[in-house]
Each structure stands twice: as C-alpha cells, then as structure tokens.
Amino acid sequence: PSVEALDTSGWTVPQEVAARLLRAAIQRVHWELEVLEAPRRDPNFYVQQTLGSVFELLIVSSPMDEARARNIVLRLERIPATLEAARDNLDRPVRPFAEAAIESLADIDSRLQRINDALAEPFPPALRGRLDTAVADATTALRAYAAWLKSGLESMQTAFALGPVAYQWFLSNVALIPLSPGELLAQGKQARNRAVAWETLQQNRNRDLPPLDLFETADRQISSAAVNEREIRAFLESRNLMTVPDWLMHYRFCPLPARLEPLAFLGVNDDLTSETRLDEDACRYVREPSADLPYFALSAARDPRPLIIHEGVPGHYFQLALSWSHPDPIRRRYIDSSANEGIALYVEELLLQAGLFDFSPQSREMIYNFMRLRALRVEVDIRLAVGDFTIEQAADYLARSVPMDRATAREEAVFFASTPGQAISYQIGKLQIIRFLADAKLARGDDFSLRDFHDHLMRNGNVPIALQRWEYLGDDSDVLHLDALGGKPVTVPR
Numbered sequence: 001p002s003v004e005a006l007d008t009s010g011w012t013v014p015q016e017v018a019a020r021l022l023r024a025a026i027q028r029v030h031w032e033l034e035v036l037e038a039p040r041r042d043p044n045f046y047v048q049q050t051l052g053s054v055f056e057l058l059i060v061s062s063p064m065d066e067a068r069a070r071n072i073v074l075r076l077e078r079i080p081a082t083l084e085a086a087r088d089n090l091d092r093p094v095r096p097f098a099e100a101a102i103e104s105l106a107d108i109d110s111r112l113q114r115i116n117d118a119l120a121e122p123f124p125p126a127l128r129g130r131l132d133t134a135v136a137d138a139t140t141a142l143r144a145y146a147a148w149l150k151s152g153l154e155s156m157q158t159a160f161a162l163g164p165v166a167y168q169w170f171l172s173n174v175a176l177i178p179l180s181p182g183e184l185l186a187q188g189k190q191a192r193n194r195a196v197a198w199e200t201l202q203q204n205r206n207r208d209l210p211p212l213d214l215f216e217t218a219d220r221q222i223s224s225a226a227v228n229e230r231e232i233r234a235f236l237e238s239r240n241l242m243t244v245p246d247w248l249m250h251y252r253f254c255p256l257p258a259r260l261e262p263l264a265f266l267g268v269n270d271d272l273t274s275e276t277r278l279d280e281d282a283c284r285y286v287r288e289p290s291a292d293l294p295y296f297a298l299s300a301a302r303d304p305r306p307l308i309i310h311e312g313v314p315g316h317y318f319q320l321a322l323s324w325s326h327p328d329p330i331r332r333r334y335i336d337s338s339a340n341e342g343i344a345l346y347v348e349e350l351l352l353q354a355g356l357f358d359f360s361p362q363s364r365e366m367i368y369n370f371m372r373l374r375a376l377r378v379e380v381d382i383r384l385a386v387g388d389f390t391i392e393q394a395a396d397y398l399a400r401s402v403p404m405d406r407a408t409a410r411e412e413a414v415f416f417a418s419t420p421g422q423a424i425s426y427q428i429g430k431l432q433i434i435r436f437l438a439d440a441k442l443a444r445g446d447d448f449s450l451r452d453f454h455d456h457l458m459r460n461g462n463v464p465i466a467l468q469r470w471e472y473l474g475d476d477s478d479v480l481h482l483d484a485l486g487g488k489p490v491t492v493p494r
Contacts, residue, residue: 013474014328017467020176020479021334024464027173035166039089042418043101043149046086048266050079050142055266058115058259061283064122072119073127076134080141087148095156096391098149100414104265105146111262112139118258160417161387168485170421175338176464177428178481181382184424188378191427195375199368205361212302212362214289218255221289225253225304232305232313232356239354242314242454248321249273249281251312253304256285272317275324275332282317284308295404299370303363306370309351315344319461326459336464337422342429343461345374349430373402374426381416381423391417432465433457436472443473 008016032038038045053075057068116135123131164181171177171184179187215221229251233244256264269285287293289301300307309315319340326332348367351357357364376398383389389397394413399406416423436457441448453472460468466478 013471017463017471018328018330020467021330021463024174024176024336025334031170031174035162035170036418036420037092038418040092041090041094041097041160043086043090043093043098044104044414044418046083046090046145047101047104050075050082050138051263052266054115055260055263058257058263059267059269059271059285061254061271062277062280064119066124066127069119069123069127069131073130073134076131076138079134079138083141083145086145093149093152093156094160095153095158096160096414097418098153098156102146102149105142108142108146109139112142114262115259122259159387160384162385162420164386167382167385167420172482172485175336175421175425176466176482177338177424177432178466178478178485179428180485181386184378184428185382187431188375188382188424188427191378191431192372192375195368195371199365199372202361202365202368206365209362214291214301216289218286218288221286221301221304222253222255225284225308226250228305229308229313232308232351235351235354235356236314240451241350241354242451242458244313244318245322247278248313248318249279251282251284251308251317253286253300254283256287260285268311270311270316272311272320278321278324282312282321284311294408295373295402296408299366303360303366305356305360305363306348306367309348310344310370314347314458316340319343319458322458323460323462331460331462334462336462337425338429338432339461339464339468340429341425342427342431342433342465343457345371345426345430346433369402373398373404374430376401377412377416377423378427380413381420384413384417385420429465436465436469439469439475440473 006019008019011019036042054072057072057075060068062068112135116131119131120128167181171179171181177184215224236242236244256269260269264285271283271285273280273282284307286300287297291298293301296307311317324332348370352364352367357367380389380394380398384391384394391410391413394416395406395410398404398412399409402409412423437453440453456472457468460471463471466482470476470479
C-alpha cells in the first residue's frame, strides 16, 4: 500500500512522524521530476550529474584509496554518455540556466587537466592510464555540451517561474512548512528589518574601530580556527547551552587541495563526513586570505568563528553527526533544508546572544550582516518562484541590499531560481525554531531545560520543525494546518 493509504490509527506520535517523513520524501520525488523537471529544463542539472559527482569524491579529506580512485574513474568515464542523454532530455531548456551552465564550463580543459595532474601521485598506478583516457574523453564531451547549449540559446525559453499554487504545494507537502507564501514574505521582511536595525546600531558602535585584518596566511587562519572550534565547544558546555558528545570529532579548516580547486565552484567546500565516517574530522577547505575572496570566504579570512558556527560546531557538522548517529534509520537519512539550515542560522545568533562575541564588536557586525542576507533570501526565493524577479533583478537586489559581491549574488540568484524553496529555509527555519523554543518554555515553565531542548533539536535535526513540535510538545496544530493547506499533486502548465 502507498504511504497515503496507511491506517495510522493507534500509532504513537514518533511512528506517525516516520510515516509523514516517508510521505514527504516521496512527494519530493514528484516535485523534482514532475514540477521542477530539472532533467528537461535545467542544463546545470547535467553539470552536477557529471562534474558534481566527481566533486563529491574529490572533496573527501580521507587518504585516497583504490575504491575511491576507481569510482572517480568510473564517474569520469560515464560523463560522455550522460551528456549524450542530456541532449535528448533537455526539450524545454531555460536560457538563464543554460547560460549559467556554459559559464561554469569555461576553461574546462585546463580545469580537468589540473585535476588529472593533482591525482597522478595518490592514484594507484594501475588506474592512471584509465584516468588519462577518462579525463580526455570527459573534456571533449563537456566542451561539446557547452557548444551545443550555446548554439541553442536563441531558441530557449526565458520563463522559469513556477507560480504561487505550485509553491504552496511544495511548502505544505515537501518542506512541511505550515505557512503561505504571503506569510513567508511578511516574516522575511520583518526579519530583514530587525537585522538591518541591529546591524546599523552595531556599525554606529564600531564607527571608530578599524575593520578586522585578514590573516597573513592560510596556515595562520587554519591554526586560529582550530583554537576557535575548541573554544566554541567549551562555551556550549560551560554556558549549559547543549551537550557536546565526547565522541564527536572536530571541524577543521584545511588548505584547498590541488585536486579540488578546479571544481571548487560546484558546491560548498566542506567535507562534513557521513554516517559511515563519524570517526573522522570534518574539513572546511580554505584559500590563501585575500581581499578578492567571495563574501563568506572573505568573512572567514577575518574571523573564522561565524563560519565555524554555521558550517561546523554547533551547525551543520554537529547537527548532521548527531542525526547520523540516531537509532532510527529514517531520521538518520531524511534531509530537510528548513530544519538543517534553520538550525545553522539559529545557532549563529544563539552564540551571539549568549555572549561569545561580547568582546568582538566587528564580528557581531558581521553576523548581523549574515542575518540580513538570509532574511533577504526569503523575498528573493519567493519572488523568483512566482515570477516577480528575473535572475538579474534578484542578483542586483542581493548585491545592493546585503551588500555582497556581484558574482556571489548572481550565483545565489541562479541557484535559487532553479531550486525554489531552498533559499527560504535559513530564515524560515530559524523563525520556526525560535517559536518552538518560546512555546516550549511557556509550556514547561520552571521545568524547561535549554540544554535538553537543544539536545532534542540537534538529535532530530533532520526532522521538519512542525513534526518536532508535535513530538516534543504534543502540539499537532502545525500538522493539522499542513493537512488543511495540502492538496493534490500539482504540475506546472507549459
């Protein structure tokens, strides 16, 4: 029987939560294949399926072994066939997405050659010949793919918006966010106003202070980050904010390796380990400090702590490691951006308000600016999805309003346009957590424990907040609201 047909009467709340997680995972498949239709509309989908799959193996910080080397070769060898399938599948390509794909493939010859050169030493000798051939064939196929896309730009559609009905269906059935697009916009604007106000106040406080200096070298940044990460762990325990398990490994900064640098643009340069690698440290790859670094990397070259908090401890690495250790396999493997990203943004302000940055006024200003960006993403995401923004308008808006460098702003706009619903997850997830915390404190009064609340939140950090509320508070109002907002699976008229 289908998940919808299950009779859950008499089930416990955790069992019902598991059923709803499975249902949302199945609905996500419908969303991605039948609504977003990335294989038919987004040429970047095939860049990720080819180069992205190689990137996922190159980013692993463990020593190269034969199994990983063989998988790298196999994925490179598969690139020509995948790109041949792309030509058949892309019957409704969107021009802005194609232009982004073409741009990402610029200089692909030298990029893949640099990867080949960097892999020569750690690769098993028996696989080096296959690696050379696979790189050459992949290069030819990727160049041809970029040329094919470029030749068809004039005939491609420019419209990419899904519309409010499809967006609401995603919120109710996939993201499990019990709100309408209009309510999200209002919350995002309120959060933006708050972030701008407090950032302005902090700038006024800092008006006579010089900006933070860049680290002189990546080695010094890496050494400082190691000290910072340990200080943050100790701070969490000493302030009774949450439990840091003894078994949890560390989140380190590492030099960007030559094998990864040519494809570093394809994703966040974090190796957060995995369910099977909980005995290894996580790694954030960094370049040499420079004023030309993009937005987040530049911030980390001045103070690593905000990035450590968001990406490492107690953010993504911390939350994922605890979730991967959960005894329930569904909760180990289910992924929800609004919970994951909401936690990562929430803990930034948590540690700011708890006093970690009391003696770092310029870093406080940095965090408020991060908050402004994440709040602005809500408006950008929704306005792109419903058709109120072009990609260039969204990029201009981000570059002007954060402010941030134009290149990063455009990358964000393209990504958000092709993955509607992802950019809201930071701010809306954080707001859901704050409401969850407030209601838990009011319900439990003197029996409320902030440590216990955060431990529950992190251990179940892959579970949407509406379902966490139901389990932790016995409050099913958000779940009932989701059911009311639901509806039949949607398709988007073409």
